[in-house]
Amino acid sequence: MSTPDHDQPDPVRQELAALGQQLDLLLEKVRRLTEENRSLRHSQEQLSGERASLLERNEQARSRVEAMIQRLKSLESNG
Numbered sequence: 001m002s003t004p005d006h007d008q009p010d011p012v013r014q015e016l017a018a019l020g021q022q023l024d025l026l027l028e029k030v031r032r033l034t035e036e037n038r039s040l041r042h043s044q045e046q047l048s049g050e051r052a053s054l055l056e057r058n059e060q061a062r063s064r065v066e067a068m069i070q071r072l073k074s075l076e077s078n079g
Helices: 011-078
Strands: none
Touching: none
16 A cells, blocks of 8 residues: 655645646636726727717817818909
């Protein structure tokens, strides 16, 4: 009958320990990526809102410029 040598961990325990460390690293990576994804989605929402606002302002400015051009043309033809 052989008894396990307590000075040397058996290969199965070594492999389990290594797998446990890899799992911890992967879980930490998942946490970081989840947080980064959340942050990027938040930024994307903000940028989409800003873009919509800028498009609206651009359209308003274009309309005002077109109205001014029409007024100038009418002044030219009346003058």
